[in-house]
Amino acid sequence: MNMDVLSTNLESINCPCCGTNSNTPWGEELGFSVVRCIECRLLYVNPILKSNCIDVAVREGLHSIGGNQLDVRSRRVPRKIRYYQSKLKVMFSDLWQSGKRIDWVDVGAGYGETLEAVRDLAPPGSVLVGVEPMKYKAEMARKQGLEIRNSYLEPGMFQADVISIVDIFSHIPDFHSFLQIVTKNLKTGGEIFLETGNLADLALRSEFPNELGLPDHLVFAGEPQVRRYLTEAGFDVIQIKKQRVDGFLSFCKSVVKKLLGRPVVLGIPYASHYRQLLIRARLRS
Known part of the structure; x- marks a missing residue:
């Protein structure tokens, strides 16, 4: 994964629940980090993909990340x-x-x-x-x-x-x-x-x-x-x-x-x- 390309599509955010910006690392996956809010204990990805990247992925079911594509369309499960x-x-x-x-x-x-x-x-x-x-x-x-x-x-x-x-x-x-x-x-x-x-x-x-x-x-x-x-x-x-x-x-x-x-x-x-x-x-x- 090209991390330089990925970094241009990321932005840092405050906690989506309480709005504070104090957090600690909690986990990592595929080059993304999950942090825990010190105030309300919510877990969230930070830095996060910019809203336009999220919108494209939601509508198409594909994440384009650093030149790679991640298919998130899953399948029907009866x-x-x-x-x-x-x-x-x-x-x-x-x-x-x-x-x-x-x-x-x-x-x-x-x-x-x-x-x-x-x-x-x-x-x-x-x-x-x-x-x-x-x-x-x-x-x-x-x-x-x-x-x-x-x-x-x-x-x-x-x-x-x-x-x-x-x-x-x-x-x-x-x-x-x-x-x-x-x-x-x-x-x-x-x-x-x-x-x-x-x-x-x-x-x-x-x-x-x-x-x-x-x-x-x-x-x-x-x-x-x-x-x-x-x-x-x-x-x-x-x-x-x-x-x-x-x-x-x-x-x-x-x-x-x-x-x-x-x-x-x-x-x-x-x-x-x-x-x-x-x-x-x-x-x-």
């Missing part, structure tokens, strides 16, 4: 549909049982797995829409019969009962501003379903048994930081579920990645404190 069905069926049981139509928007819909799960749960007459800025993913999701808008979420696009924000927190440089846009797309008393990892709850990089996904991933929170973001945006947290992800199957996948030369840290199965956080929160009236 088993995610069953996973989100099982989680959402319980966490939003009152919505499904009410029988009332629901306006549900999935932001960063990707290949549409979350929206497919909601489609199988929602009462008749519900309106389900996905928003996905990456053209390739949006096109693939439409092939599943989903309504997908190929764009970023903008203020006033929707009047939703629920907005789901699944595994995109780490891709968003300024989550405060993003949540302000989210609130402008919710009905009074509307809710969000947010899923992200608790990486910032881990003391050391070695405690996370996987790759960080840099520079596609930019910010890593823990439970305290997520609660802070939501509270400051006007949300009350209703429920948080924690999902272990360091099972034997995950370990086997990490071994394969390691053999392929990916920057994976191998850990003992069922030993990590890393969890996926599944959060239901309601906008205060």
Whole structure:
């Protein structure tokens, strides 16, 4: 990787959560550094890619870094549909049982797995829409019969009962501003379903048994930081579920990645404190 070319596309930033500029090194991957904010403990990439580089990568699914290309388009994973069905069926049981139509928007819909799960749960007459800025993913999701808008979420696009924000927190440089846009797309008393990892709850990089996904991933929170973001945006947290992800199957996948030369840290199965956080929160009236 040509680091001279890379450095021209980087800029130093303050903490995306609390705004302070005091931090300590925490981890590295593919020439990028993750630091921990001394004030609020958030983890974030610093220096970060400039916003125009991030935008191109988000829309095209390709990072051009120092003359190399990193493909971050991933692929559709059908088993995610069953996973989100099982989680959402319980966490939003009152919505499904009410029988009332629901306006549900999935932001960063990707290949549409979350929206497919909601489609199988929602009462008749519900309106389900996905928003996905990456053209390739949006096109693939439409092939599943989903309504997908190929764009970023903008203020006033929707009047939703629920907005789901699944595994995109780490891709968003300024989550405060993003949540302000989210609130402008919710009905009074509307809710969000947010899923992200608790990486910032881990003391050391070695405690996370996987790759960080840099520079596609930019910010890593823990439970305290997520609660802070939501509270400051006007949300009350209703429920948080924690999902272990360091099972034997995950370990086997990490071994394969390691053999392929990916920057994976191998850990003992069922030993990590890393969890996926599944959060239901309601906008205060």
